[in-house]
Amino acid sequence: MAVTSQLPALARTIFHVDMDAFFVSVEELYDPSLKGKAVVVGGQRNERGVVSAASYEARKFGVHSALPLRTAAKLCPHAIFVDGHPERYRECSEKVYAVLTAFSPQVEMASIDEAYLDMTGTARLHGPPLKAAHKLHQRMKEETQLNCSIGIGASRLIAKVSSAQAKPNGVLWIVPGEESNFLAPLDVREIPGVGKVMERHLHELGIQKVGDLARLGESELEERFGKWGLALAGKARGEDAGGWFDTEVGADTETKSISHEHTFNEDTSDVNQLGATLMRLSEMVGRRLREAKLHARTIQLKLRYKDFTTITRAHSLPVPTQLDGEIFEQARTLFRNNWKPGREVRLLGVQASSFEAQAEQINLLEGGRQQRWKDALAAADRLRDKFGESSVTLAAGMRGRFRERTHENPAGLPGKGRAGKKP
DNA sequence: TCTGGGGTCCTAGGACCC
DNA sequence: TCTGGGGTCCTAGGACCC
Numbered sequence: 001m002a003v004t005s006q007l008p009a010l011a012r013t014i015f016h017v018d019m020d021a022f023f024v025s026v027e028e029l030y031d032p033s034l035k036g037k038a039v040v041v042g043g044q045r046n047e048r049g050v051v052s053a054a055s056y057e058a059r060k061f062g063v064h065s066a067l068p069l070r071t072a073a074k075l076c077p078h079a080i081f082v083d084g085h086p087e088r089y090r091e092c093s094e095k096v097y098a099v100l101t102a103f104s105p106q107v108e109m110a111s112i113d114e115a116y117l118d119m120t121g122t123a124r125l126h127g128p129p130l131k132a133a134h135k136l137h138q139r140m141k142e143e144t145q146l147n148c149s150i151g152i153g154a155s156r157l158i159a160k161v162s163s164a165q166a167k168p169n170g171v172l173w174i175v176p177g178e179e180s181n182f183l184a185p186l187d188v189r190e191i192p193g194v195g196k197v198m199e200r201h202l203h204e205l206g207i208q209k210v211g212d213l214a215r216l217g218e219s220e221l222e223e224r225f226g227k228w229g230l231a232l233a234g235k236a237r238g239e240d241a242g243g244w245f246d247t248e249v250g251a252d253t254e255t256k257s258i259s260h261e262h263t264f265n266e267d268t269s270d271v272n273q274l275g276a277t278l279m280r281l282s283e284m285v286g287r288r289l290r291e292a293k294l295h296a297r298t299i300q301l302k303l304r305y306k307d308f309t310t311i312t313r314a315h316s317l318p319v320p321t322q323l324d325g326e327i328f329e330q331a332r333t334l335f336r337n338n339w340k341p342g343r344e345v346r347l348l349g350v351q352a353s354s355f356e357a358q359a360e361q362i363n364l365l366e367g368g369r370q371q372r373w374k375d376a377l378a379a380a381d382r383l384r385d386k387f388g389e390s391s392v393t394l395a396a397g398m399r400g401r402f403r404e405r406t407h408e409n410p411a412g413l414p415g416k417g418r419a420g421k422k423p
Numbered sequence: 424t425c426t427g428g429g430g431t432c433c434t435a436g437g438a439c440c441c
Numbered sequence: 442t443c444t445g446g447g448g449t450c451c452t453a454g455g456a457c458c459c
Contacts, residue, residue, distance in 0.1 A: 022459095042427075049427050052459090065459080069426040086425095111430090111459050195457050228433085243432075253431095263430060298451085308426070314452055349428090354451095 016159035022113035179238025184211030261349030295320035302349030
């Protein structure tokens with residue numbers, strides 16, 4: 001360790017491998033008749049929701065990811081709308097990962113369809129960067145039948161931005177020293193981390209292109225945008241400049257939060273529906289916690305109303321949990337305390353965070369009861385693995401645990417005309 | 424246009440402690 | 442009695458990414 005820290009900082013060679021129109025391409029593997037057509041993945045044309053991915057054919061009509069499905073249908077009426085299949089994407093993503101790890105040991109998946117490779121010092125094995133990239137590109141196609149684009153640079157940022165410029169199905173190497181020249185003519189929006197809001201601020205200052213940032217100077221950027229402005233100045237030069245980008249490729253990061261949320265097909269103020277949804281979301285979160293062997297101290301409720309105003313309300317527990325019932329109890333309490341009966345809800349969400357090692361079980365009696373719950377949940381998890389997500393619900397097992405629960409009000413949530421009523 | 428679902432990181436204020 | 446300063450935890454909201 002002492003030896004490596006004394007070495008001079010070597011220029012790195014980073015690959016960013018980004019799958020082309022990933023979800024669409026995977027759907028084409030399952031249904032080849034989709035090939036060459038305008039395809040929109042994410043849901044049906046009349047549904048609530050947004051586009052997850054659009055084929056290049058559909059993009060010609062202005063369709064892009066995050067666009068509302070109904071808008072996409074208007075822009076491109078002849079498009080074929082396909083529901084998403086997360087399991088298929090996960091499976092293909094694993095194949096992609098296998099190809100990458102067989103190629104180089106330092107691989108980091110940044111999301112389901114993109115990865116960074118640190119290729120520093122692999123010239124003897126794979127040849128110079130462009131040759132190595134083409135080899136990987138070809139191998140990816142052979143083994144997954146999927147197209148990707150590869151950006152190469154001395155930083156994650158340059159690799160990322162250049163893979164976007166290489167699309168579709170291309171390879172692009174930014175030779176060290178050429179970073180600023182490469183970035184200068186690009187829109188500021190091409191810089192990862194510059195979104196809609198930051199773009200607007202920059203436009204107001206007369207800055208459109210990355211090259212324009214240099215005019216403003218580092219100190220003024222810092223003055224205007226704080227820590228972020230300073231990082232932005234670095235990014236304009238192609239540096240990773242702090243934050244996540246500045247981490248070593250392949251360093252494993254721990255999960256910080258696990259959440260599930262649901263947008264209703266139609267806004268609702270129906271207590272039964274809201275309660276049942278809260279329970280289902282709590283179960284899904286609990287299940288993921290147990291899978292990941294995590295215990296959460298903080299439970300957060302997310303509530304989005306008809307008019308899209310959104311609030312989050314959190315509560316931290318004295319003892320971390322991974323049990324559906326405890327998660328639901330917290331979520332339900334937060335809901336009760338923050339929802340005005342009758343107000344129409346668009347979305348509900350449950351999130352678990354502040355992960356800790358499991359707390360010591362001091363109380364033996366409570367410990368025994370908890371252990372029985374855990375055993376029951378483990379059995380339910382196994383059933384769900386076997387027969388599918390909808391086969392088991394906690395509802396039956398929870399009967400009697402919530403005093404206000406009735407047949408009309410299965411989740412024990414407050415409703416119209418029930419306020420103040422004692423059980 | 425009428426806005427999903429799963430995440431990460433940052434900021435900022437208040438409580439509480441020393 | 443008028444009132445400081447730092448550190449940490451908690452909560453809420455928002456920008457951003459795929």
